[in-house]
Amino acid sequence: MTVRRVVVTGIGAICALGDHPSQIHQALCEGRSGFAAPTVFPADIAPGYQVAEVPGFDAQNYVKTGNVRPLDRTGRLALVGVELTLADSGWTTERRVAQPVGLILGTMFCSVRTIGEFDRRAQQAGPEYASPMDFSNTVLNAAAGQVAIWQKLRGINTTVSAGASSGVQAIGYAMQMIRAGRADALLAGGAEEICYESFHGSRQAARLAAPNGGGGPRPFDAARSGMGMGEGAAFLALEGEESAIARGARVLARVAGFAAAYDPTCHADCLGSDPRQLPQGVSGRSRDNRATGLAGVIQRALKDAGIAASDVAFVVSSASGSAELDAREGAAIAAAVGSRVPVAAIKAMTGEALGASGALQALAALETMRTGRLPGVAGLQQLDPSLAIDASPHTREVRAGHALVTAIAPEGNCCALVLSTD
């Protein structure tokens, strides 16, 4: 049985660096930082900290008809990301009415701001003052549902959550649905907003890079001290190859391989559960001794794509400046594809956009294949000597062919995606 091929027919994104794929890629190649003082919550909550907001975001600038008021910030970011993706891929309203298009949206919090404000209002003023309209936005699939209504997306509509790996998981989920013949056309990616709740929580959990003189997030750097928060929305338009060709769509690349797994040792190390409490031999008792965690996931994604480690032209990693996660990701990349493959990391520029990050990484990979230019790792001064990877602060030329996108979350979720133009 031949596996149905899944192709990318469009990209749409909005983040701190811009609202067009080539513009975002150019900013990445210039090493431009999207970080500035926060405006979505009072800056005096955390003096000296910067975040990578979408500057001056107004969804109404992108969707001329209709009122965006019922949507919260996550919903509006998702709406704009989808609007741009539909335009880029040629999925007109008429086409979407004739043929169902679905939406697979990755998010970590959807809007924890909406949830927190709804709860605080009910507690302070009384439940009778909580807004029913806000309640419909407190469900974690609110953004996907709101965007489906707005854009008339009647196909499969699934919200997936796997923390900072949600976006890559969403693309993998969509690819598998199309491969299985359960859908012809799905938009896949994710959305996340910066808000007080997630920012303050991340700060209290010591996940943020030091403010002021700390120099911001420094992925893979020996002196990294944490991540910086970002936001945005990004989606890929995915389709079965034959139906994409049949409608005359422009094909940008194939989604050639995907794999996902869970690493209990990551959960133990990042969330502080006592390693002695882990089941005996975790990560050492897998059948046929295949590598576990992210390294094993990369190997299986390459196998799914039918390529060898030596075929990988470059990697767009999820490294964010986290001490623990960057070490795990770098080691896994080195173990799976070796030390000579150029590795990029974009989160010192875009910020850690959580659910949106995976699709932003995929965007960076697709634009790198189109232009032949791999963005340098902003924030990287001295590569962590324990990491045997080829990461450079400088933007450089790479070949197209096969790009690897990786993601790992502190809770233990890890996944890998292969995008191919060969």
Add this chain to the structure above:
Amino acid sequence: MSRDSLFIYTNSPMELRPRVVVTGLGLVTSVGIGVDAFWRALIAGACGIGPVESFDTKRYNVHIGGEVKNFDPRGLIERLRPNGMGRASQLAIAAARMALTDAALDPDTLDPSSTGVSMGTTSGEPSMIEQFDDQDMAGTRDAIGREFIEQYPCHVIAAHIASEFGFEGPNLVIPTACAAGNYALAHASDNIRNGEAEVMLAGGSDAFSRITYTGFARLGAIAPERCQPFDKNRKGMVPGEGAAILILERRDRALARGARIYAELVGYGLTCDANHMTAPQGDGAARAMQIAMADAGVRPDEIGYISAHGTGTTVNDRVETAAVKQAFGEAAYRVPMSSIKSMLGHTMGAASAIEAAACTLAVRDDRIPPTIHHETADPECDLDYVPNQARQVPVELAMNNAYAFGGNNASVIFRKHRP
């Protein structure tokens, strides 16, 4: 029939797809903890709804809920610290351990890399944001600890299950609100059919929450005294809590180890209304049923039981009845359809997982749990809702329907297993 469903046949012939069976059930519900207590209670028409105890409802105009009383995680959570996690994770791990035991699977000898977790939830761990808010309102924001960011995000539910048992396979939470359990089951069945896993722990979990309660109260959706799905005098839904885990296993693996098989998961359908955030539309629900039947390769008149979404709200029950008629035609009048939410209330993301467990028991035992509190027929709800008494009747195929905020619809079909 939509194009989407037809590709299932053109691309992956039924006989080439690995088959997926249910070999274990774990349940934490307001009517019973453990599969036997749960099923006995459902067949007896027991009611788990009572006065809310987990928070003070004096500022609300409604006061009932379907809380799980006397739940003790000790003995069920062995490796992780129950006190460090939210209640949805506790309920989920407890359900997972019971399901593994029920399936006669030893987590320490299962191949970790081919064992995964797929969970649905509406709210994740709401107690964590509630604690955050309490600190914030008290002006003690600096006292908020690391547990908010580490224990609040919904995907920790699946992560906790995997960490408790050391499972390294696919791990995902699908938070598609009140249909989430069915989405999680559908995804888990795909993980097995795709060869990514041989065993999946799949289901849903939600904890009773003041946020959810406030929201449904403000929508005017909560019934004052009891939940009466499809009754002419129904007055709304009742928020509840609970967890269910189904052990999904590749059929040849289950047969090789001589596992007891409850049922086979033979198909599913997912659609989106794309119409309204909170009001169901009906056409999307009907399409989900049709796609599920096409996926399973069955006709409407072969379905022996429909587990309804059946929340007890005026709109849901009327629209759902119409949707079943649209999908089933004349056969709609002959298929028994009940709502166990009459007994449990609406357990949110856990609901369709708990109802899926009930479906597998229905096809195993040829018994259908009733819709309790059903007294007065509604001309707009004129199907067979199995009122008040369980029924013994052959059930070869059961369809589990779930609908959610956001217009998310999911139908899953189980078939009686024959070796």
